[in-house]
Amino acid sequence: MARKTTIRNDDEVPDERSDSGMDGGGSGGDKTRAGGSDEDDPEQQRYDDELRPSRLEDVVGQKAVVERLRILLEATRRRKEPLGHLLLDGPPGLGKTTLATVVPRELGTELQITAGPSLSAPKDLLPYLTNAGYGSVLFIDEIHRMPPAVEEFIYPAMEDFRVDITLGDGLNARTINMKLQPFTLIGATTRSGMLTAPLRDRFVNREHLDFYTDEELATIVTRNARKLRTEISPEAAQEIAIRSRGTPRKANNWLRWTRDFADVRANGKITLEVARAALRMKGVDDAGLEEQDRKYLQTIIRVFGGGPAGVQALGHTMNIPADTLEDEVEPFLLREGFIQRTPRGRMITAKAMAHLGVSQKQNPKQPRSGSDNAEQRELFD
Ligand code: ADP
Numbered sequence: 583m584a585r586k587t588t589i590r591n592d593d594e595v596p597d598e599r600s601d602s603g604m605d606g607g608g609s610g611g612d613k614t615r616a617g618g619s620d621e622d623d624p625e626q627q628r629y630d631d632e633l634r635p636s637r638l639e640d641v642v643g644q645k646a647v648v649e650r651l652r653i654l655l656e657a658t659r660r661r662k663e664p665l666g667h668l669l670l671d672g673p674p675g676l677g678k679t680t681l682a683t684v685v686p687r688e689l690g691t692e693l694q695i696t697a698g699p700s701l702s703a704p705k706d707l708l709p710y711l712t713n714a715g716y717g718s719v720l721f722i723d724e725i726h727r728m729p730p731a732v733e734e735f736i737y738p739a740m741e742d743f744r745v746d747i748t749l750g751d752g753l754n755a756r757t758i759n760m761k762l763q764p765f766t767l768i769g770a771t772t773r774s775g776m777l778t779a780p781l782r783d784r785f786v787n788r789e790h791l792d793f794y795t796d797e798e799l800a801t802i803v804t805r806n807a808r809k810l811r812t813e814i815s816p817e818a819a820q821e822i823a824i825r826s827r828g829t830p831r832k833a834n835n836w837l838r839w840t841r842d843f844a845d846v847r848a849n850g851k852i853t854l855e856v857a858r859a860a861l862r863m864k865g866v867d868d869a870g871l872e873e874q875d876r877k878y879l880q881t882i883i884r885v886f887g888g889g890p891a892g893v894q895a896l897g898h899t900m901n902i903p904a905d906t907l908e909d910e911v912e913p914f915l916l917r918e919g920f921i922q923r924t925p926r927g928r929m930i931t932a933k934a935m936a937h938l939g940v941s942q943k944q945n946p947k948q949p950r951s952g953s954d955n956a957e958q959r960e961l962f963d
Contacts, residue, residue: 626835633806633834634680638688642805642830643798644677647789651681654787655688664717665689665766667740667784669725671774672791673913675831678770681791682721685768692718698727704735708747711739714765725769726776733781740767740784772909793828793917796820802830803837812841813850818857825861825870827914832870839864869918869937874902876938878911879920882930883940890927 635641638655641648658665665685670678686693694710701707701722714720722728728736738744743762748755769785771777782788794802800816800823807814814837822840826833837852843860844852865873881899882889893912897904912928915921920934935941 626831629834629838630679630831633809634683636684636687638684641677641680641684642802643794644681644791647681647791650787650789651685655685658689664764665719666786667767667769668787668789669774669777669782669785670768670770670789670791672772673793673829674772674909675829676791676793677830678791679721679723681789682719682723682768682770685766686719689717689719691715693721694718695721695723697723698725701728701732703729704732704745704747707732707735708745711745711762711765712760714763716763717765718763719766719768721768721770723770724772725781726771726773733778736767737780737784793914794830795828796823799823799826799828799830799833803833806834806837807841807852810837810841812837812844812852814840814852814857815854817854818852821854821857822861825866825868827870828917829914836861836864836866867937870914871920871937875911875915875920878907878915879930879934879938882921882928883935883938886927889921889929890924891929892927896928 638648638652654665654668668685670681672678682695683693692715694713696707696710710720735745738746739762743764745760745762746757747760748757750756767785769781774782774788774790800819803819803822803826804814804816807819818840822833822836826836840852840857840860843863844850844856847859848856867876871879877900878896881896882891885891885899886895893904893907897907900907912921912923915934916923918933919931920937922929922931
């Protein structure tokens with residue numbers, strides 16, 4: 583099967599957008615993401631790549647998902663057929679890209695990487711499809727952000743390994759079919775709910791990634807400290823883990839920060855005291871909440887009387903894209919019981935009030951009539 587054995591990762595391919603026509607020229611490794619997220623930052627991407635596990639055996643946690651992947655990979659190897667298309671969903675920083683890069687490496691096949699927002703028309707996707715070798719992997723990050731025309735273009739490619747290209751228009755229009763090599767599409771999404779049913783159904787394998795336990799995160803922190811040649815005590819690794827919101831990317835970022843802090847303020851060793859002081863300086867509290875999380879909770883209390891509050895209105899008030907709130911702020915707050923989602927919007931919980939030290943008296947449940955809520959009115963003026 584696998585004819586090519588090279589894996590082209592983000593940092594190994596030129597960052598070229600393939601919007602240069604339909605000449606099949608580019609297989610760029612571009613990753614364009616929603617505004618305001620950590621992942622937009624090229625330095626963040628470099629750091630992610632530096633610490634990314636390269637083999638399945640190095641992947642920590644997600645036991646059930648990894649176990650099922652092992653079976654799929656083994657069956658694929660034995661049958662010498664391409665792996666069925668795989669959809670990975672879950673909040674940012676939980677390992678979707680990691681698994682998408684581990685799979686081709688385990689299979690010894692080639693990997694191409696792109697992202698939904700950079701595929702604005704079918705012609706942007708075509709070079710990736712025509713370049714895909716037998717059994718190779720095409721990874722599309724943020725696949726829910728592909729425009730409908732691109733989505734429709736990808737259906738026959740996924741199902742029959744074929745693309746339909748229309749040449750000319752009007753009476754002279756002609757459709758030609760182009761055969762593709764059977765390949766595997768790995769899609770990643772933070773919003774499986776935003777995927778259309780026809781696209782979701784074309785993925786035979788679907789896996790959901792969940793938040794990590796503190797123990798798993800402590801293992802990741804300890805391993806990565808070794809990779810970064812930094813000494814860290816087990817208590818400090820545990821402390822970083824507890825404050826990382828169940829997210830490996832966060833844990834890695836706090837490790838990087840505590841390491842800088844230890845180099846400058848201590849003797850380079852990350853002890854419990856050093857870790858605590860470093861995280862305090864970043865405004866991370868005992869529950870792992872940061873400034874933005876607290877601001878979100880306070881906005882629901884102060885502006886929306888504890889809720890219900892719609893995410894769009896919250897986003898406008900905080901001047902943060904609603905997407906960013908939904909992807910990066912809310913999942914952890916929901917899981918930890920700091921907010922509730924109701925059909926009418928987000929509600930603050932007693933746990934959040936206690937955490938912020940706000941008494942019920944300071945949060946009288948107010949009717950949402952608007953006339954007595956000047957701040958609310960301002961939002962919609
Ligand atoms: P996503 O694509 O879901 O946003 P990534 O796969 O880019 O997340 O993960 C971010 C970083 O977190 C990776 O660079 C890697 O260092 C770390 N990471 C994620 N999942 C794991 C895991 N299961 N084991 C070890 N490290 C992980």
